[in-house]
Amino acid sequence: MLLEYFLFGMMTFHLSGAQNEVTEVFAEAGSQAVLPCKCGPPSARIPAIIWRKDGKSTVWRKQKSGLEYWGYAWSSKTQRVRCPHTMFESGDFSLQIDNVKEEDGGVYSCRVERGVQVIEKTVTLRITRVSVSSSAPIWGSDVSITCNVTPWPLEALVRWTLNDSPFEPQNGAASNTRTAAMEKATGRLTGNWTCVVNYKGQEGRASATLSVQGVIHPPRDDAKVYAAVGSAVTLPCVFSPGLIPSDPVWEKLKPVFLTKPAPGRLPASFSASGPLSPLPSDQSASLKEVGLGDEGRYRCSGVIKGQRLTRNMQLVVAKVHSSVQSQNTGSVTLTCQLTDTGEVTNYEWVHVIYDLKGSRSVGPILEGKTLNISTMSEGNQGEWSCRFYGKDGLLGNVTYHIQQMSGVSGEKPTSVSHNTAATVGLSFLLLVMLLILAQIYKNHQRRKGIFRYPALETIVHTVSNEREERERNAVKKPTRKTSVVG
Structure with missing residues (x-):
């Protein structure tokens, strides 16, 4: 009797096929979630399905x-x-949920009835979301970034990435916490945040973008701006779109104050108006002609919502220094010099030549910080440009002409000196001839003005002659002697 009950129970269990499996599914808020419910090989029986x-x-x-x-x-x-x-024909009765919300998280059950066969599956749907206290906080304001999972899985492992790189919190905070950061908003926090949750072999992800508003160009403090001596340069200071700073101020910082920089005197060619930009968020400035003494740190600032936002930058000035190696051959060494070489990785020299038609041709590229050339060679005439590079590409360049280099070094070829002396002599001779011609012309005009009145000229000569005649007669007339008779 007992054997019959046992066989009946086993047959009933086999026929019903009752099963219960638990599956973990993660889905980011706003995406599509697929809750699996696969019931083995297909069946000819029409199923009844219910999801709860x-x-x-x-x-x-x-x-x-x-x-x-x-x-x-x-x-x-x-x-x-x-x-x-x-x-359905393949035995797949999975449920699709579009645009999932946090309240969709929970435990779902799938029940499939195919004749006497009943299959049940359990799925836990966990909705992941990264929440930011403010998606666009003002620079320096408080901000927090948190990973939310509904429902939250106990003993889950959490890690954070910022712009696809592992994020390490400051101040020694743990990196596997639900809250990635609770600090002042800076450019360090700008970018795409991703929360990665691992639980029971399943991985859930959620992302959010954080954009800190403030000075966006330069993107960070102490960014370097490169300029050649004598050139014009723009010092950028661009705020986030839509931000209109009040009371904009530009300052040059004194180098002696390292911990707390103090403002110094701005260069004479400094102009706070900057480039002609229609955007009020652009408060860039410019230097019309950069001098070697203009290098150093500059700071721009503006008030946004009662808070003064600042950005520091460093102006690096470049020049070409020339030194004579040989007076006989005209050999000169050119050196590419910068006031700060911290970001420079390599240098190269380019020879640029312009013909009479204005066409431009470029010679071979020479590597190195220094270059030895001969100023006596016609092939070296033209423009020499020193380009300097950093790890991210070209930083800037400074150009120099071979004629300028010869003048600085004090070298003057003999042929040039002879030509100069001849030119000066000819110029002096021409000046003397012009003065003589001017005097001749002046005398001619004077005589021409007198001969216009011949009658007057005759009268003048007649009167003059009569006066001279009377004077001569008076001299020739003898003196009479008087005798006294006693």
Whole structure:
């Protein structure tokens, strides 16, 4: 008798095929979640399917007749749940939920009835989301970044990445916490944050973008701006779009104050108006002609929502120094010099030549910080440009002309000196000839003005002649002697 009951129970269990499996599914808020419910090989029997949430509320069900029903909470006009019929033939009764929300997280059950066979599966749906206290905080304001999972899995492992790189919190805080950062907003926190949750072999991810508003260009403090001596340069100071700073101020910082920089005197060619930009968020400045003494640190600032935001930058000045190696051959050494070489990785020299038509040709590229050339060679005439590079590419360049280099070094070829002396002599001779011609012309004009009146000229000569005649007669007339008779 007992054997019959045992065999009957085993047969009933086999026929019903009752099973219960638990599966973990992670989905980011706003994405599509697929809750698996695969029931083995296909069957010719028409199944009855029902999906429930938290063991009570119906999400979706289909009767053997083919009629479908949605639960009250899921029967909105925008249908978010469905169970594709095309998958039924393969025994796949998975549920798809579009645009999942945090309240969709929970435990779901799938029950499939195919004749006397009943299959049940349990799926835990966990919704992941990264929450930021402010998606665009002002520089220096408080900000927090938190990883949320609904429902939260106990003993889950959490790690954070910022811009696809592992994020290490400051001040020695643990990196495997739900909250990645609770600190002042700076450019360090700007970018794409991703929370990665590992639990029971499953991985959930969620991301959020944090954009800190303030000075966006330069993107960081102490960024370097490169300029050649004598050139013009723009010192950038651009605020986030939509931010209009009040009371903008530019300062040059004294180098002697390292911990607390003090403002110094701005260069004479400094202009706070900067480039002609229609954007009020652009408070860039400019130097019309950079001098070697203009190098150093500059600071721009502006008030946003009652808070003064600042950005420091460093102006690096470049020049070419020339030194004579040989007076006979005209050999000169050119050296590319910068006031700060901390970011420079390599140098190169480029020879640029312009012909009479203005066409530009470039010679071979020579590597190195220094260059030895001969100023006597016509092939070296033209422009020499020193380019300097950093790890991210070209930083800047400084140009120099061979004629300028000869003048600085004091070297003057003999032919040039002879030509100069001849030119000076000819110029002096021409000046003397012009003065002589001017005097001749002046005398000619004077005589021409007198001969216009010949009668007057005759009268003048006649009067002059008569006066001279009387004077001569008076001199020739003898003196009479008087005798006295006693």
